[in-house]
Amino acid sequence: MLQQTTVQAVLPYFLKFVTRWPDVTALADEDEEEIMKAWAGLGYYSRARNLKKCAERVAREHHGLFPDNEAALKTLPGIGDYTAAAIAAVVFDRHAAVVDGNIERVIARFTRLTTPLPAAKLAIKEHMHTLTPAERPGDFAQAMMDLGATICTPKRPACALCPLRDMCAVSGLDEAELYPVKPPKNTRPVRRGAAFVAVATDGSVLMRRRSEKGLLGA
């Protein structure tokens, strides 16, 4: 449910779902039509169909219990890189590198990555893996996501409040002059000197110096 959907929007749906279908088997045995009706309003309806298919496979192939490793999880319908790692880390306490949109941004800034996405995704995943502690990897992932949601935000990050400020590669830059930018369509990020910091799920620039506002070229 949380794939590209805010926690606030999901919460009431999630509560209704877990109340009506308390376990994987209940969901697997339900008619798809009923699940779709309960999903109405959430959008991205393929997620609902994947959820049912996933429940059916977990019920049939795993005795109603989710597999405890990333590789097996990723074979299930609707479960990709992020969700597989999140389940492995949060539910099974495995040392898995969780990378969602927030963590992507946090890591990219933290390492002052200038490679545009999605080419940088592997490097980000690897860096997150080295950063993730063996103990409470799930809590660490959730802390990183919270950091991205509250401090290291897409626009106007609150660097002054950041607990990672002293270790962050971007902290060397003048915070007061850092601000978010979205490049015009049909343009690509251009690097000039060290003042330029590029990152975002769509490959757009997140931050650059105000004085170089006209830096983007076609």
Next chain:
DNA sequence: AAAGCGGGGTG
């Protein structure tokens, strides 16, 4: 690598 998939909240 890029397109397609939704609805809702926010500045």
Next chain:
DNA sequence: CACCCAGCTTT
């Protein structure tokens, strides 16, 4: 109005 949201699947 643009942008963003605990992404995944299919071209």
